[in-house]
Structures are given as C-alpha cells and as structure tokens.
Amino acid sequence: MNTITSIGTAPLVELRRVTRHYQIGENPVIALKGIDITIQAREFVAIWGPSGSGKSTLCNLIGMLDSPTSGTVLINGQEVNDLSDNARSELRNRTIGFVFQNFNLVPVLSALENVMLPLQIAGASSTVARERALERLTEVGLEKHVAHRPAKLSGGQQQRVAIARALVTDPALVIADEPTANLDSGNARRIIELMLNINASHGTAFVFSTHDQRLLESVKRRVLMQDGEIGSDSHPTRPAVQTRIAGGRP
Amino acid sequence: MITWFKLATRNLFRNGRRSLFTVMAIGLGFAAVNALGGFTAYIFTSLEDSYIHIQGNGHMSIFKKGFLNEGKLDPTRYLLNEEDVRVIDEVLQAHPEIRISTPELNISGLVSNGEVSTIFLASGRVSSKVDVIRSRSRTKVGNMQLFDGEPMSDETPNGLGMSQGLADQLRFKQGDTVVVMAPTVNGQINALDGQMLQTFNSPVEALEDKLMLVSLEFAQNLYDTTSVDRINVLLNDGLLTESMRATLQSELVARGLDIEIKTWNELSTFYTKVKNMFDVIFLFAFLIVFTIVVMSVVNTVGMAIMERTREIGTLRALGVKRRGIVGLFALESMLLGLFGSLVGVLLTLAVWSSIATLEPTWIPPQITRRIPLEVYLVPQEMLWSMLALLVLSLLAASLPARKAARMEIVGALGHV
Numbered sequence: 001m002n003t004i005t006s007i008g009t010a011p012l013v014e015l016r017r018v019t020r021h022y023q024i025g026e027n028p029v030i031a032l033k034g035i036d037i038t039i040q041a042r043e044f045v046a047i048w049g050p051s052g053s054g055k056s057t058l059c060n061l062i063g064m065l066d067s068p069t070s071g072t073v074l075i076n077g078q079e080v081n082d083l084s085d086n087a088r089s090e091l092r093n094r095t096i097g098f099v100f101q102n103f104n105l106v107p108v109l110s111a112l113e114n115v116m117l118p119l120q121i122a123g124a125s126s127t128v129a130r131e132r133a134l135e136r137l138t139e140v141g142l143e144k145h146v147a148h149r150p151a152k153l154s155g156g157q158q159q160r161v162a163i164a165r166a167l168v169t170d171p172a173l174v175i176a177d178e179p180t181a182n183l184d185s186g187n188a189r190r191i192i193e194l195m196l197n198i199n200a201s202h203g204t205a206f207v208f209s210t211h212d213q214r215l216l217e218s219v220k221r222r223v224l225m226q227d228g229e230i231g232s233d234s235h236p237t238r239p240a241v242q243t244r245i246a247g248g249r250p
Numbered sequence: 251m252i253t254w255f256k257l258a259t260r261n262l263f264r265n266g267r268r269s270l271f272t273v274m275a276i277g278l279g280f281a282a283v284n285a286l287g288g289f290t291a292y293i294f295t296s297l298e299d300s301y302i303h304i305q306g307n308g309h310m311s312i313f314k315k316g317f318l319n320e321g322k323l324d325p326t327r328y329l330l331n332e333e334d335v336r337v338i339d340e341v342l343q344a345h346p347e348i349r350i351s352t353p354e355l356n357i358s359g360l361v362s363n364g365e366v367s368t369i370f371l372a373s374g375r376v377s378s379k380v381d382v383i384r385s386r387s388r389t390k391v392g393n394m395q396l397f398d399g400e401p402m403s404d405e406t407p408n409g410l411g412m413s414q415g416l417a418d419q420l421r422f423k424q425g426d427t428v429v430v431m432a433p434t435v436n437g438q439i440n441a442l443d444g445q446m447l448q449t450f451n452s453p454v455e456a457l458e459d460k461l462m463l464v465s466l467e468f469a470q471n472l473y474d475t476t477s478v479d480r481i482n483v484l485l486n487d488g489l490l491t492e493s494m495r496a497t498l499q500s501e502l503v504a505r506g507l508d509i510e511i512k513t514w515n516e517l518s519t520f521y522t523k524v525k526n527m528f529d530v531i532f533l534f535a536f537l538i539v540f541t542i543v544v545m546s547v548v549n550t551v552g553m554a555i556m557e558r559t560r561e562i563g564t565l566r567a568l569g570v571k572r573r574g575i576v577g578l579f580a581l582e583s584m585l586l587g588l589f590g591s592l593v594g595v596l597l598t599l600a601v602w603s604s605i606a607t608l609e610p611t612w613i614p615p616q617i618t619r620r621i622p623l624e625v626y627l628v629p630q631e632m633l634w635s636m637l638a639l640l641v642l643s644l645l646a647a648s649l650p651a652r653k654a655a656r657m658e659i660v661g662a663l664g665h666v
Contacts, residue, residue: 063567066659066660085571085572086572089566090571092567094569100663104561104564104663106257107264109257109260113253117253117565121568121574
C-alpha cells in the first residue's frame with residue numbers, strides 16, 4: 001500500500017512553534033513550549049527525557065492524536081491543524097502506525113485479526129487484509145501464533161503483534177510510545193532490533209518516546225525533552241533536505 | 251462489514267452475564283408485549299366473532315333511515331315493509347359476496363306465567379338462517395352450545411328461548427307454555443302462547459331478566475305485521491364490509507329505498523369500548539417494555555464504553571472515524587435487540603404452546619359460561635415488535651455511543 005504519495009521537498013513531519021496547554025482542574029499545565037522539530041522520512045528518532053517533560057504530548061501531536069494550542073503541525077508538507085476529524089482519521093490510517101506502551105490490542109480479536117484491522121478500517125477486502133497481515137506477522141516471527149488472542153500471548157509477542165499492526169498499511173511513520181516499557185530486557189532487545197530492522201529494510205520512519213537506555217544506545221537521533229522544550233537534539237534535520245517518498249518501502 | 255459484525259458480536263460476550271441480562275430483559279419485554287398482543291387479538295376476534303356469528307347479527311344490518319335514532323320511540327314507523335324487503339332481497343341476491351341475509355324484528359311486551367307478568371325484549375329471527383351465520387364462526391366458542399334445552403327451529407314457530415334470569419323469575423322450565431303479550435302496530439293488545447324451548451345467558455347482565463328469543467313469524471304475529479326492522483347481512487369475506495356497505499347503500503337508494511346501513515363495529519358499542527380499553531392497556535405495557543429496554547441497553551452500552559474507553563482510543567488512533575465508533579456500538583446494541591427479540595419469540599411460542607396444550611378456560615365479562623382462554627400467535631405483530639425493539643435498542647445506544655465517539659483520543663488512550 002502506498003502511504004505518502006506526494007513528491008517534493010517537504011519533510012515527513014514538521015512542527016513549527018508548537019505549544020500545548022492543558023487545564024487540569026483549576027491549574028493550567030504547559031506541556032509544550034514552542035517546539036520546532038523536523039523529521040525526515042526513514043529517520044529513527046528517540047524522544048527521551050524525564051516524566052512530564054512532554055515526550056508523549058509531542059508524540060501525540062506528531063501522530064495527529066491531539067491538536068496543538070498554537071503553532072503548526074505539518075505531515076508531509078500538509079498542515080493538519082485545521083483538518084476535519086474524518087480527514088485526520090484517514091490521514092492517520094494511511095500514513096502513521098502506532099505502537100503503544102500497553103500494546104493496546106483488541107482482546108476479542110486474534111493476532112491476525114488485530115493486524116488486519118487497520119487495513120479493514122481503510123476499506124481493504126478481507127482477503128487482501130489477511131494476506132498482508134500474515135506477511136507482517138511472519139516478519140515479526142509470529143506466523144505460528146496468528147490464531148491466538150492477545151491474552152494467550154506473552155508481553156513481547158503482544159508488542160510484536162502491535163508492531164505488525166502498525167506496519168500493515170506500509171505507513172511512512174510509526175509512532176511508538178514507550179514501546180519497551182512493559183517488557184523484560186530480552187523482549188525489549190528483540191523489539192528494538194525488530195524496529196531497527198524494519199527501519200533499515202522498509203525505510204519506515206520511527207519516532208518513539210522512551211526511558212530505555214538500551215534503546216537510546218541504538219538510535220542515531222535522540223531528542224531530549226525538558227520541561228516542554230527540546231533540551232537537545234543529537235542530529236537535527238533541516239526542512240530543506242530533499243525528500244522523495246513514493247511509498248512505504250524504499 | 252463482516253469484521254465489524256464479528257467484533258460487535260464478540261464484544262457482547264466479553265461481559266456475558268451483563269449481555270445475557272439485557273437480552274433476557276428485551277426477550278421478556280418482547281414476550282410480554284406479544285403475549286398481551288396475542289391475548290388482545292383473541293379478545294378482539296372473539297368479540298367480533300361473537301357479534302357477527304354467534305349472536306347471528308352478520309357483518310352489517312340494513313334499517314329504514316331513522317330507525318336507530320327515532321325508532322326506539324316509535325318503532326312501527328320505521329319498519330321495512332314486505333315490498334322493501336323484496337327489493338332489498340333482490341339487490342342482495344345480485345351480489346355473490348353475500349353469504350346470506352336474514353330479516354329480524356325486535357319486539358317488546360309482557361310475558362306471563364299466568365300469575366305474574368314482567369316486561370321482555372325479544373329478537374324475532376329465522377332460525378335456519380341464523381344457524382347458517384353461526385356455523386361460520388371461526389372461534390372455539392362458536393362451536394359451543396350456549397343454551398340449555400332445545401335449539402330454536404323453523405319447524406316450531408311458537409318455540410321461544412328465554413334468558414335464565416327471566417325464566418327463573420317466572421319459574422319457567424323447558425316445555426312450559428308461555429303467554430306473551432304486546433301491542434300490535436295498530437295499537438291493539440295481542441297475546442300469543444309460546445312454548446319454552448331453551449334458556450340462555452344474556453350477553454348484557456342488565457338484560458338477564460328481560461331477554462327472549464322468538465321466531466320471526468311469532469314476532470310478526472304478535473305485532474300483527476308482515477314488516478321487519480332490519481335485514482342482517484353476512485358476507486363471505488369480512489374485509490369487504492366497508493366496500494359492500496357503500497355499494498349496497500347506493501344500489502338500494504337507487505331503487506328508491508330510504509335506508510341506512512350500519513356495520514357490525516358501529517352497532518357493537520361493547521366491541522369498540524373493549525378495543526379502546528385494550529389499546530390503552532397495550533400502550534401502557536409497551537411503555538413499560540420501552541423503559542426496560544432503553545434502560546437496559548443504555549446501561550449495557552454505557553458500561554461497555556466505560557470499560558473499553560482505551561480500546562475506543564486505540565481504534566480511533568488506527569483511523570476509525572467517529573461514525574465508525576457510533577456504528578460499532580450501534581451494531582452491538584442492535585445485536586442485543588436482535589438476540590433479545592429472538593429470545594422473545596421463543597418465550598412467546600412457549601407461552602402460546604403452553605396455553606394451547608393446557609387449554610385453560612375462563613369466564614370473561616358478559617359471558618356466564620366458561621370458555622377456552624386463548625393467546626393467538628400474531629406473526630405480523632411479532633415482526634413489528636422486533637423492528638421496534640431493534641430501532642429502540644439503536645436509539646438507546648446512540649447517545650452514549652455518540653459521547654464515546656467524541657472522546658479525546660489521547661484521553662481515551664490514557665484511560666485506566
């Protein structure tokens with residue numbers, strides 16, 4: 001499936017002076033304070049920092065799960081702030097895969113059905129969805145567990161199903177919120193390797209929040225969040241870089 | 251679509267007990283409405299059949315115009331004479347839709363046992379024709395003998411039947427000679443001897459000590475007339491009542507007769523009153539079921555939304571639109587409605603078959619004999635109930651489902 005079809009110089013993700021304020025009871029909370037960041041296709045970016053620093057908020061804004069209080073979010077050059085909820089849903093489905101800390105698999109569906117879900121949301125036929133989901137589950141090494149429901153899978157296996165689900169639409173970008181937080185070290189290492197392999201082989205960009213030092217060691221670009229601001233960016237990219245994306249795969 | 255159907259179905263089994271209670275609540279509501287509907291249908295059919303067939307009144311009656319309003323004060327002025335009856339018969343016989351017609355003359359006067367006299371009201375009829383009307387009854391009651399003694403017969407024109415209360419009052423028994431007196435149409439007092447053939451129970455309690463049945467010949471002799479006050483008409487198909495009334499009315503008026511035709515439901519005020527009463531009872535029952543179904547579905551869907559908030563967030567993150575979330579919960583609630591209705595169909599069939607097997611009897615108002623109690627199966631009503639419950643379930647779920655769909659995705663994903 002082709003995910004981002006526009007051709008041009010636009011970066012995959014661009015945030016311009018993005019702020020995000022919350023109101024928790026009487027107290028205003030400033031989660032992000034004027035963030036500027038650009039992420040190119042095929043990048044592997046870790047967003048790290050202490051709890052409450054704004055990692056998850058940043059991931060949510062990049063993933064169009066949330067809207068900024070001010071500033072602009074662009075996905076592949078398209079401003080998404082003012083898109084309707086339906087348009088954002090469609091764009092999310094086509095462009096972005098999600099991996100959650102708690103795996104967030106649908107418990108009443110099998111591993112295969114969970115992976116088929118994003119394609120079926122996009123309107124793909126069951127046959128096509130099944131075929132592609134099986135491919136993805138094979139890639140993550142779960143071809144023998146396709147019929148298992150999440151409750152019958154280990155944490156590591158569930159997260160691999162979640163990764164397969166995130167990849168099944170061939171998105172340009174996968175956003176992972178603390179993907180190894182609930183895994184033991186062995187499973188965490190396997191998940192990190194899997195994500196790096198996919199990034200290398202498919203060219204899928206990964207943006208993930210993490211506390212996990214093991215994960216950070218494997219990442220070229222590390223963005224440190226501190227008090228709602230970018231404290232440091234180990235390898236910032238610039239919007240001017242030529243990007244040509246013809247599909248999820250390189 | 252299959253995926254969403256599968257997902258909705260499986261979601262119902264996540265909290266099986268809760269879904270089961272909701273399905274049972276809907277099923278019991280369905281069964282209650284349809285059992286009541288079946289009983290109501292039995293009552294309506296019985297009342298209709300009782301008036302038309304068992305009481306021998308037919309689907310419609312032809313009167314001289316004004317008889318029903320003015321005729322009570324001066325009945326003899328509003329009688330149909332021999333020529334009128336001949337013309338009416340001619341018109342009626344040209345219609346194959348008419349099964350049979352029969353003249354009737356209602357009389358009143360005094361009945362005496364030689365010592366005591368009391369007033370009576372009697373219908374004078376042609377027994378053989380009334381028997382044909384009765385034989386067309388579709389109910390179990392129609393096959394029952396609703397009198398004690400001998401049947402009325404054309405061969406015994408002086409034979410008469412008497413309501414039990416009147417017979418008791420005058421201490422008459424079967425075979426006794428009864429003296430019947432009444433003023434003729436010319437104002438002379440006339441008296442005839444009749445022979446007591448049967449006793450019966452009046453359909454109206456207030457008339458239990460007044461009603462009699464006589465032959466048309468006896469009634470005409472007593473009134474010294476060859477006229478009648480109505481012609482009762484039985485159709486082959488009751489559904490044609492209204493159209494036949496219009497047709498006959500225009501044809502009879504065209505033949506120069508000043509008549510009016512009343513249908514059975516216009517003449518049977520008891521039927522209309524009972525029907526109105528049962529309609530109100532049915533409405534109450536439906537409102538109770540409506541409340542139960544709405545509350546059950548709202549509770550079930552509301553709880554499901556609360557428990558699956560994170561899942562809703564996940565589905566939204568994966569690209570499901572708001573209307574998709576509404577659709578998913580709507581589908582779940584419709585499945586609840588569907589399963590509940592199917593349970594309801596089974597419960598209704600169980601009630602129906604139990605009653606059909608046990609054959610209970612009862613004494614309904616205005617009948618003094620035990621008659622079979624029935625609950626009819628009304629498939630059309632069951633289908634409508636099913637559709638109504640599906641729509642109701644859908645509507646009940648729509649509000650919480652819309653609320654769920656409008657949740658902030660981030661908030662839903664972070665829900666614990």
